[in-house]
Amino acid sequence: MILVGQYDSPYVRRVAIALRELGFDYTHDTRSVFGDFEDMRKTNPLSRIPSLILDDGTTLIDSAAILDWLDEAVGEGRALLAAAGSERQRQLQVIALASGAIDKAGAAAYERIIRPERYRWPDWMARCRTQAAGALAALAAIDWADLRASYAPTHPPLHAEIITACLIRYVRMTDPALLEGSAHALLEGSAHASLIALSARLEARPAFIATCPPDVAYPKG
Ligand SMILES: N[C@@H](CCC(=O)N[C@@H](CS)C(=O)NCC(=O)O)C(=O)O
DSSP: OEEESOTTSHHHHHHHHHHHHTTOOOEEEOOOTTTTHHHHHHHOTTOOSOEEEOTTSOEEESHHHHHHHHHHHHOTTTOSSOOSHHHHHHHHHHHHHHHHHHHHHHHHHHHHHTSOGGGOOHHHHHHHHHHHHHHHHHHHTSOHHHHTTTSOTTSOOOHHHHHHHHHHHHHHHHOTHHHHTOSOGGGTTOOOHHHHHHHHHHHTSHHHHTTOOOSSOSOOO
């Protein structure tokens, strides 16, 4: 299978990590959504990443849909998301907060990094950052040990944990002030210790090390 997209995208990275944690081999297609825009449209009409091209030629798009396929392929015992009930609901809530924070931190970063300076809208950037900060604060209040209490210690990280670690890495690359607490009143006296600890624990794993994006200004590709 072929994973399309660069690891500076937290959505690509969450898929790459899940593939590696579950023992799947893949070839990495590092075309850029910006530099290879037209060519990328042949893979995904939205010209977005990630895409996963399966061995039978099927192309899956969107990280959630790709990971849904992956969980079904490995079966309930190995899946990285609970199959049903309140546990699934809780994990999906965490994923929604983390992906929402990525979208909002990303929207502010795109505004700052891609949009020509004369067209930037400071109020919009501030709004996006407030939304990202709110989600980070909610994630910081999660009891991360409890979230995986029903899993064996050897069970790989859950999607909820993976995407949150990818979010933390992404925020460090794009807008570290959101984590330092200086950017927004919501984060004053920063309560991000649990997120920093989660990030440190997961970033030490081989699947995270192998997919760690280079420390350059986002978005590179
Ligand atoms: N909901 C999508 C979001 C994917 C996404 O936002 N990808 C970004 C890179 S992080 C992208 O392709 N941006 C280029 C664009 O939207 O034009 C997913 O989970 O895969």
